[in-house]
Amino acid sequence: MDQRAQQTRNFDFDGWRFAAGLGRGFAGALIFALPMFMTMEMWELGFSMDRGRLLLLLIVNIPLLVLLSNEVGFEATYTWGDALRDAAIAYAIGIVSSATILAAVGVLQFDQPFIEIVGKIAVQAVPASIGALLARSQLNGDSDEDDEDDEDPVQNGPRDYAREMFLMAIGALFLGLNVAPTEEMILLSYKMTPSHVLAVLVMSLIVMHGFVYAVSFKGGHEIGEDVAAWHMVIRFTLPGYVIALLVSAYALWTFQQFGDSSPWPVLATVIVLGLPCSIGAAAARLIL
Known part of the structure; x- marks a missing residue:
């Protein structure tokens, strides 16, 4: 019973830390990307930007997020698998936060073409996902890790x-x-x-x-x-x-x-x- 209770406490603690990491991730996305959420040029790029350049930006952002997660991600990582997982989570945070803010301020409308909505979210998700991974250093999270050399x-x-x-x-x-x-x-x-x-x-x-x-x-x-x-x-x-x-x-x-x-x-x-x-x-x- 003691061992099972200890495992339950560890699970609850890890779950709390993960939830806290997600919260910091959303906060970091807002801190980093909010000026771009409110910039008209970024809205226009969502439907006017060359799709090849947008696709290249989205692809380049993936290894960038993995490397960044290995350095200063919103949760401690110990393997490249952990870094890849957190990079995927950060990208998802960037997409969700972008869609939420753009819809809240009226930039996204239901009557807009689907490709325009996707483009606006995609171009904003890149800086937002970077902000999600920078959250730990911005918001002083996870102080239990060793300080950088x-x-x-x-x-x-x-x-x-x-x-x-x-x-x-x-x-x-x-x-x-x-x-x-x-x-x-x-x-x-x-x-x-x-x-x-x-x-x-x-x-x-x-x-x-x-x-x-x-x-x-x-x-x-x-x-x-x-x-x-x-x-x-x-x-x-x-x-x-x-x-x-x-x-x-x-x-x-x-x-x-x-x-x-x-x-x-x-x-x-x-x-x-x-x-x-x-x-x-x-x-x-x-x-x-």
């Missing part, structure tokens, strides 16, 4: 370095997706002169380096006395900025922001969006 990854080998680059990419998405589909990105690229673009580029690099490495925020890297400052710039800041620009370019291409523009407006738009993306990449360890 705060040692400088310069000393930790290629696996930790690759993890650092991956978290930078997620951080870039975290901020970049909020503004990538807006018309302001295109407007700014046409208003800016080459000197403005250069200034944004330099500002992005300075802010990115200072945000994590020069300013002692929690989770940031402190440059040890035995590590040259230029080494940190070459090893982390510059690759991080390249990742931010790649994320910026992919987001803009996916949301069809380039159109038939000439190379200069395209480059300017990528660098403009690269500013929030670079800040997100730099703050990745604080956000995640």
Whole structure:
């Protein structure tokens, strides 16, 4: 009886933790995706976005969620099977939360074509599913896990370095997706002169380096006395900025922001969006 009672208590505890994880997942989806739920450009993309690009975005999101779940999912994972399960749950949370919010604010109507409803939900489910997996770090859940290793990854080998680059990419998405589909990105690229673009580029690099490495925020890297400052710039800041620009370019291409523009407006738009993306990449360890 004692053993059966203990198993029942363990089942109840695990069930409670799973339910709490789902609650944090829905909360994270809202925190991350609510600005996009309220953005007209995202509504329009639901029926105007090229279906091939939308399908590619949905496919790319799957391994992204699996890797992210293995790092900072809304529930502790110990195997890749656990990570795949939580990624599927996060995707389901993204779909349900997107459909619920869009229907509540009147964006989804019963008389709309089925393909339009599916498109609107699908494009919003991507950021919402990422938010679901970021919920633990956003909402301080599951404190029983070991803290992340705060040692400088310069000393930790290629696996930790690759993890650092991956978290930078997620951080870039975290901020970049909020503004990538807006018309302001295109407007700014046409208003800016080459000197403005250069200034944004330099500002992005300075802010990115200072945000994590020069300013002692929690989770940031402190440059040890035995590590040259230029080494940190070459090893982390510059690759991080390249990742931010790649994320910026992919987001803009996916949301069809380039159109038939000439190379200069395209480059300017990528660098403009690269500013929030670079800040997100730099703050990745604080956000995640």
